[in-house]
Amino acid sequence: MLLPKQFHFLFFTFFLVLNLFSQDKGKLMPFKKIIHDIEQQHQVTFNYTEDLITELQLYPPKKELSLDHKLQYLANKTNLSFENIGNQFINIYKKDTDAQTICGYVFSGIDKKPIENANIFLNNKTQFTTDSNGFFKFEKEDKNILLISHVGFITKRITVGKSDSKNCLQVFLDPEITELQEVKANAILASGISKSADGSFEIKPKKFGILPGLIEPDALQTMQQIPGVNSLDESVSSINVRGGTHDQNLFLWNGIRMFQTGHFFGLISVFNPNLAHTISIYKNGSPAFFGESVSSVVAISSTPETAEKNALSAGINMINADIYAKYNVSKKSYIEISARKSITDYVETPTYKEYFDKIFQNTTITDFAKNQNIDYQSDRKFSFYDATLKYAQQIGLKDQLVLDLITIKDNLEVFQSATIYGMNKSENNVLRQQNYGGNLLWKRNWNRFNTTKINVYNSSYELLANQITTNANQIVIQENTVNNNGINLENNHSITDKLSFNNGYQFNEIGITNLEQVSNPDFYRKIKDVLRTHAFIVEGKYNDTLSRIYFRTGARINYIEKFKKYILEPRIQFSYGINKSLNLEVLGELKSQNSQQIIDLQKDYFGIEKRRWIISNNSTIPIQRSKQISLNLFYKKNDWLLDIENFYKKVNGITTSSQGFQNQLEFVRTTGNYEVWGTEMLIQKKMNQFLTWLSYTYNHNSYHFSDYEYPRFPNNFQLMHTVSWAGIYEKNNFKIALGTKWSSGRPKTSPDLSQIDLSDPVLVYNKPNNTNLHIFSQVNISSTYKWETANGIQYKLGISILNILNRKNEIGEYYRVSTLSNSIEEVETFSLQRTPNVSFRVSL
Incomplete structure (x- = not known):
């Protein structure tokens, strides 16, 4: 025999279920109008193809129902499946064909917003793009390899399995963070010498052209062509930058401070000119990671x-x-x-x-x-x-x-x-x-x-x-x-x-x-x-x-x-x-x-x-x-x-x-x-x-x-x-x-x-x-x-x-x-x- 409390619980549950699957006593409405009203009320977006809902009509669910209850109601009244993605996007597909198609959404990995017009290559032969909601859909094949790309994002390669056909994929692309190249004025004094946005001069010895008296890209001889850099005795061991002495310059070779800079007691640089890839010279405004100098920095x-x-x-x-x-x-x-x-x-x-x-x-x-x-x-x-x-x-x-x-x-x-x-x-x-x-x-x-x-x-x-x-x-x-x-x-x-x-x-x-x-x-x-x-x-x-x-x-x-x-x-x-x-x-x-x-x-x-x-x-x-x-x-x-x-x-x-x-x-x-x-x-x-x-x-x-x-x-x-x-x-x-x-x-x-x-x-x-x-x-x-x-x-x-x-x-x-x-x-x-x-x- 049921106890009073058990009876009250079953009675309440019975009427709740009846209420859930009941419909408005109003007129039949086009399915498209029903989902449009749901979009407006719950701030969601439905994705579907027109052939799925053409001429489909039914009684609308009650407005006071939750979004999930409405989707459950619609699924019971139609031969459609509804996939809710983060209470933002809802994909509609047929129950009897869901295993034959694969769908998905492409989002930004930073703000989770959909990416429109993302390029999707299927098995390197078929190409299609996402819509404004980042949605895509394609017919399932035996082997599905996707390459998903978009300008500003890192290309992603995924392999689609059988289980992926049951629910829409969610693909997040990481942004391609590349430091913008500083604007440089090419060929200052000679090819291979440029000026960076931070005020430094940059020398690329392997791209170096030629300067008067130099047949090799000697770093310390080359820098003496820059205005404000001199050597009063023609020595690379006595380089004076804006009136400073040589020891007031910081010379770094791959992070190592060099205390000797010249061969032949200053007439030849100790740095092999056929080796260096980049030489950065700061006369002023050097980065905070450079210390121990009151004059220039040569890195x-x-x-x-x-x-x-x-x-x-x-x-x-x-x-x-x-x-x-x-x-x-x-x-x-x-x-x-x-x-x-x-x-x-x-x-x-x-x-x-x-x-x-x-x-x-x-x-x-x-x-x-x-x-x-x-x-x-x-x-x-x-x-x-x-x-x-x-x-x-x-x-x-x-x-x-x-x-x-x-x-x-x-x-x-x-x-x-x-x-x-x-x-x-x-x-x-x-x-x-x-x-x-x-x-x-x-x-x-x-x-x-x-x-x-x-x-x-x-x-x-x-x-x-x-x-x-x-x-x-x-x-x-x-x-x-x-x-x-x-x-x-x-x-x-x-x-x-x-x-x-x-x-x-x-x-x-x-x-x-x-x-x-x-x-x-x-x-x-x-x-x-x-x-x-x-x-x-x-x-x-x-x-x-x-x-x-x-x-x-x-x-x-x-x-x-x-x-x-x-x-x-x-x-x-x-x-x-x-x-x-x-x-x-x-x-x-x-x-x-x-x-x-x-x-x-x-x-x-x-x-x-x-x-x-x-x-x-x-x-x-x-x-x-x-x-x-x-x-x-x-x-x-x-x-x-x-x-x-x-x-x-x-x-x-x-x-x-x-x-x-x-x-x-x-x-x-x-x-x-x-x-x-x-x-x-x-x-x-x-x-x-x-x-x-x-x-x-x-x-x-x-x-x-x-x-x-x-x-x-x-x-x-x-x-x-x-x-x-x-x-x-x-x-x-x-x-x-x-x-x-x-x-x-x-x-x-x-x-x-x-x-x-x-x-x-x-x-x-x-x-x-x-x-x-x-x-x-x-x-x-x-x-x-x-x-x-x-x-x-x-x-x-x-x-x-x-x-x-x-x-x-x-x-x-x-x-x-x-x-x-x-x-x-x-x-x-x-x-x-x-x-x-x-x-x-x-x-x-």
């Missing part, structure tokens, strides 16, 4: 942007020979090697002779020769090499490992002897300079929006000089070593196709040792300093190519353990395209630097590579800090290009010993700053295969040493006016470039002859940098020709001549008291004389 990457085929090449010129090879070990891994070695061990070419005379003028080595004029003999050996190794391994679809190794070495041995009055005097000099580096990078693409990079690196540098003097029975040893290691963590987040966000952490440890040891009399001094820093980085970027707006801002917070000091370094890059031809750019940055190069004595390390690295102590050797802002207008139309940039830069915390003084400040130790402002202009015109450009730089650069009797005077690296011109012709495989460079002379300090007793001379100077050297002027030419044989072997021949007119340009001048004549002696240093070079290269 060299030898990792290709896209997969490359196997390659092998070898070349030789009048200084060195090199080889390059890339081998794909598998589809997911490759190895790349390069090696370069001087040929000066075996032959002295005219190029080598000019280089040697330029480097060793006015050093202790040549001083020995000048002071000995009886039975003088000299034996010299000079050599250098560099080698790199890269191994890259793709792990699965998301991970990549890259290992980079580099080794660089220069070695000089000079033995000199002379017999004077029956006594033998000799010196044996050895100078070695080397840099080793390694970097291990792990990169993971978590998804299309998030990427993480972690790299661990080490860089070791050594400068060693040994001098043995036989007659004085004296040995002098000088050594400067640097050990730099650290770890970088960088996360990249693509929020939209226009907006991205980056954050990261960097740890850096640098240890520097300076050793001096002398015998007879005995002297020994060894100083070692270590500094550890932590940096936290945040950075955001907005890049809209349609509105022509590029904006990147970020900051790094440096924490120096030893000094318990925080330093904030904000950065900004803003670019706005006023129209398609005219672009406005604003760059700004605050940066700091904890290490620098100084000169204790001009004769250290034989006066050749006399600079040594040291670490700031936050007192007598302050942390260098810079601030810089620049405003740029860039115009490009009808193959005309005009680039005008005004800038202001100030660097605090410099020391007199880091500036290379050879006047009354050579032995003064004080700190101060330099302030530089100026204008850089470039005008360029391209006419078919001919490209010509003219650049001008105005640079006003002055020191401020408040504790010195002359607190303000011109900077040692000031070139008030610099003008460069080049004409370049490229047709097919033939290239030729002619150019000239003119600059006002660098500052120098003259002696005050009115206060010098010539009978017992002691140097007395005028105000520092009170006058200038003579004007510098040089004309250079270069040409290359490339041809290929029927079997695919490529040959390239290059010829260049530096200083065609053989002009004797003075690049340095100082004064000293001669011990031989007891008089004041003017010592001059000159640039390279006419210097030819020839190169030949074979590529497979």
Whole structure:
């Protein structure tokens, strides 16, 4: 017997079911009108073919019923099935044919909205598209393979099984997030050089054309063609960017900081020109992930942007020979090697002779020769090499490992002897300079929006000089070593196709040792300093190519353990395209630097590579800090290009010993700053295969040493006016470039002859940098020709001549008291004389 509660429950259920499957007492209505009313009431969309509902009529369900109950009612009253997809889309199909057809919807993976006109390829032979609701339908076959694609989305491949015919498929396409390529003005100065939206110059050595005096894409020689970048002594080891010293530039090779940048003591870059894939140069507004520099950043990457085929090449010129090879070990891994070695061990070419005379003028080595004029003999050996190794391994679809190794070495041995009055005097000099580096990078693409990079690196540098003097029975040893290691963590987040966000952490440890040891009399001094820093980085970027707006801002917070000091370094890059031809750019940055190069004595390390690295102590050797802002207008139309940039830069915390003084400040130790402002202009015109450009730089650069009797005077690296011109012709495989460079002379300090007793001379100077050297002027030419044989072997021949007119340009001048004549002696240093070079290269 039923209990009262059970009876009430069954009674309620019975009437609920009756109510559910009952219909309005109104008139019969067209089926199409019924589902239209349901669409309006429940905000859904029905998908069907007209033949399914033609002439179909029935009583409408009650309005107060839920959507599912209405669909159940309609299914019971018709021979139709109703599939409800997310209370948004309802597919209608016949019950007796549902197993013979397959239907589906295509949605966006981000906002779940339907994708209209998505292309669907069935078994690679039948193509159809989705409707406005993302709906598609096709007849089922034995084997169904679908390729679904749409512009802006990643193509998806799916295999349809038997069970998929019972319900409509739901396909979600992931958006194809690709960072929009920054708008670049192609062929600035030469093919392969461009300017990016963030204000940096980008060099692609493998696409490099030609520049006057260059037959190979030497990174550090090439960057000297950029307005605002100079080298007062023609050395790639003394590059001055907007008045800064060379050590104030940050040089990175695959994430490794390089402390040695030149072979042959600065006349050749240590970076193999046949290896690098991308070189980025920032004069201002560098990204927040770059620290430890108060001047420019030069970032060299030898990792290709896209997969490359196997390659092998070898070349030789009048200084060195090199080889390059890339081998794909598998589809997911490759190895790349390069090696370069001087040929000066075996032959002295005219190029080598000019280089040697330029480097060793006015050093202790040549001083020995000048002071000995009886039975003088000299034996010299000079050599250098560099080698790199890269191994890259793709792990699965998301991970990549890259290992980079580099080794660089220069070695000089000079033995000199002379017999004077029956006594033998000799010196044996050895100078070695080397840099080793390694970097291990792990990169993971978590998804299309998030990427993480972690790299661990080490860089070791050594400068060693040994001098043995036989007659004085004296040995002098000088050594400067640097050990730099650290770890970088960088996360990249693509929020939209226009907006991205980056954050990261960097740890850096640098240890520097300076050793001096002398015998007879005995002297020994060894100083070692270590500094550890932590940096936290945040950075955001907005890049809209349609509105022509590029904006990147970020900051790094440096924490120096030893000094318990925080330093904030904000950065900004803003670019706005006023129209398609005219672009406005604003760059700004605050940066700091904890290490620098100084000169204790001009004769250290034989006066050749006399600079040594040291670490700031936050007192007598302050942390260098810079601030810089620049405003740029860039115009490009009808193959005309005009680039005008005004800038202001100030660097605090410099020391007199880091500036290379050879006047009354050579032995003064004080700190101060330099302030530089100026204008850089470039005008360029391209006419078919001919490209010509003219650049001008105005640079006003002055020191401020408040504790010195002359607190303000011109900077040692000031070139008030610099003008460069080049004409370049490229047709097919033939290239030729002619150019000239003119600059006002660098500052120098003259002696005050009115206060010098010539009978017992002691140097007395005028105000520092009170006058200038003579004007510098040089004309250079270069040409290359490339041809290929029927079997695919490529040959390239290059010829260049530096200083065609053989002009004797003075690049340095100082004064000293001669011990031989007891008089004041003017010592001059000159640039390279006419210097030819020839190169030949074979590529497979």
